[in-house]
Amino acid sequence: MARAAVVGALYLLLRYFGYGLDLKEAIIIVWSGLRGAVSLSLALSVKRASDTAQPFLKPEVGTMFVFFTGGIVFLTLILNGSTTQFLLHALGMDNLSVTKLRMLNYTRHEILNNTLEAFGDLKDDEELGPADWVTVKKYITGLSNLEDEHAHPHDDNHDHVHTMNLKDGRVRLLNGVQASYWAMLDQGQITQATANILMRSVDEAMDLVSSRPLCDWNSLQSSVHFPSYYRFLSASMLPQSFITYFTVQRLESGCYICAAFLRAHRIARRQLQDFLGDSEIAKIVIDESNAGGEEARKFLEEVRCTFPQLLCVLKTRQVTYAVLTHLSENVQNLWKTGLLEEKEMAHLDDAWQTDLKKLKRNPQLVKMPRVGDLLGTHPLVGMLPAAVRAPLLSNTKEKVKGHGAALYMEGSRATGIWIVSIGAVKWRSQRLSSRHSLHPIFPHGSTLGLYEVLTGKSCFCDMITDSLVRCFFIEAEKIDQLRRSDPSVEAFLWQVCFNFTVCLCTY
Structure with missing residues (x-):
């Protein structure tokens, strides 16, 4: 009665909020x-207090607490x-809605069809011979009306039914998303x-499927953030440990979230789609x-460039x-x-488990490469002989270019080459059409x-x-000196040049 009084007094608030x-x-x-357990534990605590000769609580009172509380629980x-x-x-609260009933009938029909297609070869067995398929159908009641046509549950165009179907579709997709998250955690x-x-x-998006489109990405935006100063930190001359702590370690979680979301x-x-x-x-x-994943793709692309x-x-x-x-x-x-x-089995499994524990305890860390490492691993510089590589590296200038900066302009003379270390560069031309280009954007590692x-x-x-873009500039005079130093070096430069030209245009 007390519970009915409380719910009745707060019914209007519970109904509209x-x-x-x-x-x-x-x-x-x-x-x-x-x-249940909470009520019994409280009653038992009163009984224990009454047994310790408290002046204001008689043993009979403690026994009455346990008796009445236990009776109510029972x-x-x-x-x-x-x-x-x-x-x-x-009250009719265990009945399925019209939308779910249509979906259930359609699902049952599709499952039976798929099952018969999958187990059709069981009618005849190599060892035991054929099966009595008529008897099989008697035991499976759903096979009797399998030949009847079942309408798709979304064929009804009524506004209310359309809204319910849309809510049901969003819930099913979010359930699939959540199941994929569990699988990723297990793996x-x-x-x-x-x-x-x-x-x-996903739980927060489930609450809003009736009135709003899928919005599970909105709850993740606070955990996925790429401030603009991260780019400048990555291209600055600060100590690499400082950059790693303030940028890389804080981006790992965001990358995991975006990749798992997509x-x-x-x-x-x-x-x-299959269902x-x-x-x-x-x-x-x-x-x-698809619309919710655009921001996640944008974040990963920014991380990939930086x-x-x-x-x-x-x-x-x-x-x-x-x-x-x-x-x-x-x-x-x-x-x-x-x-x-x-x-x-135990011997082999112990070896894999040891490696797995090593991976969890000491995972590979992200280290920001040094300038010499970036140039040394570049395809152009790394293939050069050691005798000519050292002078070239000493004359290389490191530069940082903001978005939209021009490295070359059409019709101008090139005063040197650019080696892209971090970031991306795109090309455009009034004479050539970028629609026929194989690689209209050049990522890190390109030579321009x-x-x-x-x-x-x-x-x-x-x-x-x-x-x-974090890049390195080598003057044209240094390239000419490099060509004259060794004929094989000149041949290598022409080969790199030819490969780049083929990738740039289809002409």
């Missing part, structure tokens, strides 16, 4: 308010708990902290999912964990099939202007930075 509460749900809340568990199901049925692709953030975003939504979209087919509801939900080695290290960790896990599973399967004895310096011709396109 929060998730909303109707009369049937209020009745269930009143009837199913079960008492009655609510036995009476209320056992009759809640019948109350739900009497070691994301950490527990990252999984908690991703799961919370992968989970891609899997969920494919599953929803619902080419319906209008599926198209709307899939478009909402810290390309960061994504490589994160992917290396995931691949290493996946390979070790796969090896351990293979050993377990060989033991289950009897090809390995238990001692052999070598053809113009070797031939002495003017630039045939503009080279514009597409992001913050």
